[in-house]
Amino acid sequence: MTVYGFHASHEQVPPADLLAAVMRAEQAGFTAAMCSDHFSPWSSRQGESGFAWSWLGAALQATRLSYGVVNAPGQRYHPAIIAQAIGTLASMYPGRFWAALGTGEASNEHITGGGWPNKATRQRRLEHSVEVMRKLLQGEEVSHDGLVTVDRARLWTLPDEPPALLGAAVSVATAERCARWADGMITVAAEEDHLRRMIAAYKDNGGRGKVCLQVHVSYHPDEDEALRIAHEQWRTNVFAPPFCWDTDSVESFDQAAEHVRPEAMHAAVRISSDPGRHAEWLNSYAGLGFDAIYVHHVGQEQSGFIDVFGERVLPQLEVTRP
Template sequence: MVQIGYTMMTEQAGPRELVDHVVRAEQVGFDFSVTSDHYFPWLAAQGHSPYAWCVLGAAAQATSRIPLMTYVTCPTRRYHPAVVAQKAATMQLLSNGRFRLGLGSGEKLNEHVVGGDWPTASVRLEMLEEAVQIIRALFAGGYVSHQGTHFDVEAAKLWDLPDRPPPIGIAVSGELSCDLAGRLGDLVIATEPKPELVEAFDRHGGAGKPRVGQVPVSYGPDRDAALHRAHDQFRWFGGSWKVNSELPGPASFVGATTFVKPEDVVASIPCGDRVEDFVEAVRPYAEAGFTEIALVQIGGDTQPAFLDWAEKELLPALREL
């Protein structure tokens, strides 16, 4: 059976609200949760971007059952991989083994804040691979020293290690990242329901490992209002990842989406309250071989109503996939 998850979208709600939302998501029966890790929102209309790791720590204490995961953290620019390893190990302890570390090669939107040139996509993948190797070495215990192409580590050691290190997920968008995820990841992460991503992940060593996808939705009894909200806050979602990863700030995303119309948004994001529309948006992921699918309800102030509706109508329907 496909597991259905809930997304704490840090770009659209404050830290206290995010924790309240995931507590309710646990209560209504979501199977897992994921958390974005941003410094900026995609668009200013979203309006938020608290520090994800503080939110995760609070969520670990406020919940008892629901698994938690970053979706995703970039361990190469804003954070050094040795620091990511320490954060992830601590989260695994705080959550009593419910944490998974989702990693990706990053977007300029978030990573440019520390300065320096933004590397090419191929270099970012090289950096991600080296970062994963450092994180795994630290998870293994003992002192780690490393002088690599992109990172140096001098006599680092994690003093608080869980018995079981956090599983590592790696975000993919093409053959090279699928190769990395298959070799070094415990699960794969994607935002598109492409069977070829799953096939490439399996081919490179990922067979039998979890596959986690994500679907944006815009629930609301007034379909026009739900559509307007999706267009206002999520019209960037349909853009090419090659473009999205290169834009430096919300103003750039406004410019890049100037000609995106509401009808373009509704083609990929279900809007309103017809359960069947939401099921059909999730179905391609299940058919592509994804084992876990996280929903993103658009609009921070709409989460309570969405979660109530999900408990009564949406989750029972999705359980049949």
């Protein structure tokens, strides 16, 4: 069976409203949650970007769900600071927190003024960061010279057991590389053949732990409105790498998306007014072998989506708790 979680999008929803949404999602039957960790939204229309780590403490206290966050250590965040944040939350809420680590996007990381390294350098920097974070979460004193620098760091508040550090991957090559160090993998919805290759690349190369999926959906009782919501809110997210990694401003994303047609949204978002169709899509993803699926409704208003999915979609799925 599969864990079905609620994805909290800090780029789109004010943090207080997002906290109310995740509480509602728990009541509706979602059994887990995860959130983004952005400094900037993808579009001026999204218009938010709350600090994920403040919100996570509140959300863990307000619900009984497990939570994850996708984070990019090494530039905007020093890995020792993220290890401290992870250790604190895992200490306060044992067994309920994980982090997925990736190489990041320029739209969030450029704020340090340190330039934006190429993908190969970012990948090595991530792996240096993971090495530092694992040692810190095991209680070691760490000094490190390389693509990140650490001088005699030690975490004094530690969980009884280090939480899982997943690898965030969108390509087969990255999934294979994550297998070297990660406690699991998370990716985003794509064509099923690609997702099968992602799972195989991770597991066949020794990858351990759960494999997770984030799915973007747009639901509204009116089909045209569901498409309008997806186009209005998520058309800046249809671009493949490296454009989405290397573009560094909301203005540039908005300009690039000016000519994205509404019909193009179907390639990036599951759009339907039919709850049964959404259940079919989610069951199909579960059938590929994903242990957890996190559902992100790309609209800013979350209540209708949560209620309908709780009443009419989740009952059609084999839902389990983590």
